[in-house]
Amino acid sequence: MSEMLVAEPAHIAGLGNALDAIGADVKAISDFVGAHCPVGAAGLGGAILEPLNVPFELAAGSFKTRMAGIGNTTANSGDELNRAAWMYHSQDNQTYEALNAATTNLITGEAVAMDADRENTGLVQDYPDPVGYPKPNDIQLDPPSAAPPELADLIAETTGVVGDVNEAVKNVTRMAGSEVNIIEMVLSPIQANWNELRRIGETYKVAGNSMESSGANLEDAVRRAGPHWDGKAAIAFETWAGNQIAAMKWEGPVGRVISDLLNIIADKIRDGVRRACEKLRDFVASFIDFRSTKEIFKALVKKIPGIGTAIEIADLARKIWNIVDLVQTIITEIEEVRNRAKEFLEWLGNPVGKGKEWVAQKLEPVTSGIDDAARRAALVNDVSKVAHAEDTRNRPGQAYEVGSGRAPWENAV
Template identity: 35%
Template sequence: MEEFKARPSDIAGLSRLVGEIGTQTSLAPKYFDEEALPRADFTIGTLSIICDPFRLLEGTWRNRHGDLSSKCTSLGEELNRAAWLYDDQERKTYDAINAVIELRYEGILTAGDPTRQAIGHVPEYDVTVDYGAPNGIVYSPPATIADDFADVIREAGGWVADIDHFIEVHTGRSPIRDLLDPIGGNWNEVKRLGSAFRIAGEAMENAGLSLEGGVKRVGETWDGAAASAFDAFAHDQVEAMKWEGPCGRVIEAASNRIADEMKKSVISVVAKLKELLDKEVDVTDGKNLVNIALKKVPFLGPTYQIGTVILIIKDTIELVEQMVARIQEVTGAFAKFISLVTSPSGYLNEQFDKVLEPLTDAVERTKLGIDIKNTADSGPMMRAPKNPFDAGDGTDPWADAV
């Protein structure tokens, strides 16, 4: 048996800390809507495979983080109520809280009595211990990196990129871009999205750590049935909040892998294309072709070579198909991964390593070891409290723990 005891000033101090956690994390839903949805065209190439998973992930995280935040807000309010209930521990009545409640009229006046709390607004408890402020709840926009598709082509292709530009200027189409369309577009947008989930996940994780510190501290001053119920609620709430950090970091790593695979594939295709063109087309004439193009002087020889360039570009399609197949393996794994972390079950833990393998190499799995392990164990998220904390009615708030 654990006898009831409570120090209302400590419970009120924790109430203010938890209320501030709720206020700061309430920014999460807006953050997801603004930062965690694709901005670039995700309907082309391999990006189309991950468009819907990203949208599903955004909706799931927005709702889940919103719920975790609202649970903190309501917990802060209930702890403030508990502080008032414990203001007069000798009589163990509702007189102290009823004396300060701003009554709310609901057809009849809802004033309480010594055994029943009045209905209305409960002001903040007036004597509090400073439990500090939450740390690390930051929703900063992820870095936006410009689309460097053209720069990568230019760097990998050299003079071939210049000729491709010449063809595009004169025909309205870029043969190289047409060739690479199946691979996809702005891989840096995939990285930005991954960063957004990591930032939001770490903000909620830090919120959970701040709550955890306050829960441990108040435990030294509060015992009894209500305290035991609070401990159980807070444990599940804290663990659910902390789970979001590792999951966000794994999502970012997986997103980076997709982006890197896309970029490497483009470089491989363009480099191979340049190798073939170097064998078939006189590079010197190619450079002269660019000069002629810039001067807008018609010249039959270069026109012939343009046709050669286009034919060789088309011959590279087999390599593109190989690259697309490799990227599809990664994006397909990402889609499965998102499905697991948005609708987890025991299946998540059993299948996680297998699904994640194409998304991370050995070095990343070592670096992310603890995060992968914690994400795979979806129990904390599944055990998140479904209902707000309630210190009880009648004599329950003052009851001893059995």
């Protein structure tokens, strides 16, 4: 004699409600990504970050689409579980009568035909008195605040009186026939709005953590329902949910790694600007003994060839080129990690065709640049999860279906 099928409709309906709520959360995360992950109106602020504009735009679009798909299939599966609850309304009468009795025609609003052997499509009433399946994790989508660009403040803080010297140099060299802006010459190759990088990274982190929490919420609901539903339909649902949970949880480490990577680029640019400013300050200090803007101007008139007495041109040129060499070194450092970020973002839009070794190599600057052992271990763990891209590639392409005919009532054995 076959074992009695366990299918408690109040629990299955409660599970369906949980999926409806989780699906709504995920669709809200998708909207959050679309609204806040693209580059803001202030832009990235410099040519050195220009190659990231298109990858940022494409990544925001692909993340939004991917998450919206997960949200829709989850919510639609919740609707299917509500229908399943009506199918299991009477275990002694394993027919579609209860479901059809709770279904109305989408156009006319009238009751559908009372067939016992098949489901008649239409609008299905919510199953009454479902068991509550509360979410263990609340989803908070607070957009990170956009800090204003701080390039000018950093220059002023680091260079001090160099700004006055720069104005004097511009005025005097203009008199000589060709204006020279030392600060622009030194800093223009590395200037950027690094705070926008931090904002974008934090947004991906918030979205990723929220997706991961949504996956945990779904996992909890499936676990709670387990003892109250068995049979082939239940096993099929658990398989579907397992793939969906893995896809949701994959987004968590992805968001955190993006945030860490963009923060490293931001730090390199900010530190590079500071180093260049300090070098510039030291150069000016060695070039002229100044006490006031007026004295600077008067001294420069004497030192600029064609205006007054010639200075040691070779020494001046050497010091300037030392600064230029430093800036070029800084540019190389920034471009190296920027290019890795660009390739990584492009891969995340369609994570196929690359092995775990490629992912680890692209993210090596992230993992190697952290001194704190605990934080580095957590990041290495996140990177390994990101590299397991099968979790997102194997996500369900459509909602769960309980089956037709006698399938909903089939035992597992």
